[in-house]
Amino acid sequence: MTELTAHWKKSSKSAQGNCVEARLSGPNTVEIRDSKLPNGPSISIPSESWTAFINATKSPN
Template sequence: MTVTWRKSTSSGANTSCVEVANSLDAVRDSKNPSGPVLSVDRAEFTAFLADVKSGRFDG
């Protein structure tokens, strides 16, 4: 299976960010796409993304 990766549209040309698999079960460093991949629990990651979008972690 081919994994499609995406990064935030707000990152623009910045390469210092993470990319998320479209399946929402993995993340990786955009600067090192052939490097290690962190597998995550999809439900927990979806909840984390909802918290980010709600502004919960804004300083």
């Protein structure tokens, strides 16, 4: 995923729309939800944790 904004963003690599979506919900907070349940629950995590997660899941080039 690229930089987050206040709008929900889905990974460009998600298959058939089944993925998580993320957005900035505050200056240091990322909100995450299931793309299949856009009106369902979401979780909030520190933006540092989101960055660490994204960096850990990137494929080596």
